[in-house]
Amino acid sequence: MNMRQMPALETRNLNLHYGTNHALKNISLGISENFVVALIGPSGCGKSTYLRLFNRMNDMIDGVKIDGDVLFNGKDIYKSNLRVEHVRKKIGMVFQKPNPFPKTIFENVAYGLKVNGVSNKKFIEETVEKSLKQAALWEEVKDTLKKSALALSGGQQQRLCIARALAVEPSVLLMDEPASALDPLSSSKIEELIYELKKKYTILIVTHNMQQAARVSDKTAFFYLGQLIEYDDTKQIFINPKEERTQNYITGRFG
Amino acid sequence: MNGSSTLLPVSETTEKNRSPFSFSREAYVVTREKVVHAILMLCALVSVFTTLGIILVLLFQTIEFFKEVPIINFLTDTQWTPLFQDKHFGIMPLLSGTLLTSLIALSVSVPLGLIIAIYLSEYAPSFLRKLLKPFLEVLAGIPTIVYGYFALITVTPLLQNIFPSLSGFNALSPGIVMGIMILPLVTSLSEDALRMVPKGLREGGYALGASKLQVSLSIVFPSAFSGIVASVILAFSRAIGETMIVAIAAGQLPNLTANPLQPVATMTSYIVQVSQGDTPYGTLAYNTIFAVAITLFIFTFLLNIISFRLRKKYFSMGGD
Numbered sequence: 259m260n261m262r263q264m265p266a267l268e269t270r271n272l273n274l275h276y277g278t279n280h281a282l283k284n285i286s287l288g289i290s291e292n293f294v295v296a297l298i299g300p301s302g303c304g305k306s307t308y309l310r311l312f313n314r315m316n317d318m319i320d321g322v323k324i325d326g327d328v329l330f331n332g333k334d335i336y337k338s339n340l341r342v343e344h345v346r347k348k349i350g351m352v353f354q355k356p357n358p359f360p361k362t363i364f365e366n367v368a369y370g371l372k373v374n375g376v377s378n379k380k381f382i383e384e385t386v387e388k389s390l391k392q393a394a395l396w397e398e399v400k401d402t403l404k405k406s407a408l409a410l411s412g413g414q415q416q417r418l419c420i421a422r423a424l425a426v427e428p429s430v431l432l433m434d435e436p437a438s439a440l441d442p443l444s445s446s447k448i449e450e451l452i453y454e455l456k457k458k459y460t461i462l463i464v465t466h467n468m469q470q471a472a473r474v475s476d477k478t479a480f481f482y483l484g485q486l487i488e489y490d491d492t493k494q495i496f497i498n499p500k501e502e503r504t505q506n507y508i509t510g511r512f513g
Numbered sequence: 514m515n516g517s518s519t520l521l522p523v524s525e526t527t528e529k530n531r532s533p534f535s536f537s538r539e540a541y542v543v544t545r546e547k548v549v550h551a552i553l554m555l556c557a558l559v560s561v562f563t564t565l566g567i568i569l570v571l572l573f574q575t576i577e578f579f580k581e582v583p584i585i586n587f588l589t590d591t592q593w594t595p596l597f598q599d600k601h602f603g604i605m606p607l608l609s610g611t612l613l614t615s616l617i618a619l620s621v622s623v624p625l626g627l628i629i630a631i632y633l634s635e636y637a638p639s640f641l642r643k644l645l646k647p648f649l650e651v652l653a654g655i656p657t658i659v660y661g662y663f664a665l666i667t668v669t670p671l672l673q674n675i676f677p678s679l680s681g682f683n684a685l686s687p688g689i690v691m692g693i694m695i696l697p698l699v700t701s702l703s704e705d706a707l708r709m710v711p712k713g714l715r716e717g718g719y720a721l722g723a724s725k726l727q728v729s730l731s732i733v734f735p736s737a738f739s740g741i742v743a744s745v746i747l748a749f750s751r752a753i754g755e756t757m758i759v760a761i762a763a764g765q766l767p768n769l770t771a772n773p774l775q776p777v778a779t780m781t782s783y784i785v786q787v788s789q790g791d792t793p794y795g796t797l798a799y800n801t802i803f804a805v806a807i808t809l810f811i812f813t814f815l816l817n818i819i820s821f822r823l824r825k826k827y828f829s830m831g832g833d
Contacts, residue, residue: 313720315716315719315720318716318719320639343722343723343724344722346719346720346721346722347721347722350720350721351716351720353713353716353717353720355713357711357713357714357716357717358717359714359717359718359732359736360714360735360736361735369718369721369723369731370721370722370723373718373721373722373723373724373727373731374721374722419717422717422721423720423721426721426722
């Protein structure tokens, strides 16, 4: 645990309000590069809201007020002159429900490149192939790239969404319960994928599945009622948590 | 169990000390439900019978018409002069007039309507949307006769400044005004279609670094496409059936032309002309309006079916 190094993502004294609802309370947390951090906690505790801070997805909700610092490689993504599109390109996101665009498989993966101004056909083709391979989907779709993405199964769609996010070469991946809408087999494929991806990316993952959190993450943050209760190495959190509330949640006594 | 004569007293006496499982109370409720059901069904059937009645009347009179005029003349003759000495019964001039005015209307309402719809659904803050929508819907509430005079007295003279060769009655002016009239239809149905696009798709676009315009045009718009096409077709059908505006401002002159600066007659305005004139009932000239009406009916009916199909397809896949 080398804390000298600048964290890839960090929040300091972060507070977020939805209107009068104080959804995140004074959260300070740093995430080192190439770590997988799991955010756990009961529904409505603010972990998805926290995740969405980092690619400014909360901006689209009316009445959101954010105080404190949200840093990406040391730069505040809200206060500095970083363009929101640039932040989102560097910090990719995979959603709970697979959300492929109603376009072909190829167009889905190429979309992020095209909106970011890439027009070199050869480069786009190579990137699409590379991204689909990284997302462990290439073998299944290489002959049907021109077909609609909506024809894929749920698990394939989710891997397509991961490939789509990887194509714009982010350094961070935010994953909001990426396997919760999938069957166990597809879910375990996504987990294997996260295991592969953590070699290259910093990953922040929200999950309700304790085994999943324990299996894939290096560190775990437990959120409860908008507060960060405990943040430590995953082993520590699951074997010997400092807080009783963490213990109770992990062992299923509430939440 | 079904003593209907005892219903009233029973319901009165049981009001005070009724048990929920009182036998006669139950009979009363069952009968009442049946009566209500029957009344409601009769009301619903009125619309079915009305439609059937209209189709039958149209059909019988049209058959009378085609006993005297071969259908091939009706479809291929290029003149429509049933009220003159030299009678011709070609539907084409009326069809061209109808399509010309309708297409002008669409060329106004589709681009403008879609831009407004995208603005309202993707860009406008909610307070502005709540303010703007009622204004748009007022457009739909203006009587078409007012639109007609607006076309004739205001829009035509304005256009004559631009096109000096524009005749006092023409296809262009009522076409444009009709476009304004169907604007709320295009806008509101397209906006519905755009707003039905799941939020997750928009977020997926934003998460890849797309701008608002890119998300609106390359994700939301294509996803709502079938719903938008349905709204355009419905607006087309509405324009084809529109009567008052074209009857007042287009000139009622059956004229096989694609020139919007000339006067034309549409199917609807011809029907107005005959049914208000002194054409005797039962004559061939009189029966022409039924042949025209059924042509009009077939057009709007087909367009409505296509629109309905597309909307159904859209809603079955768009729901989140």
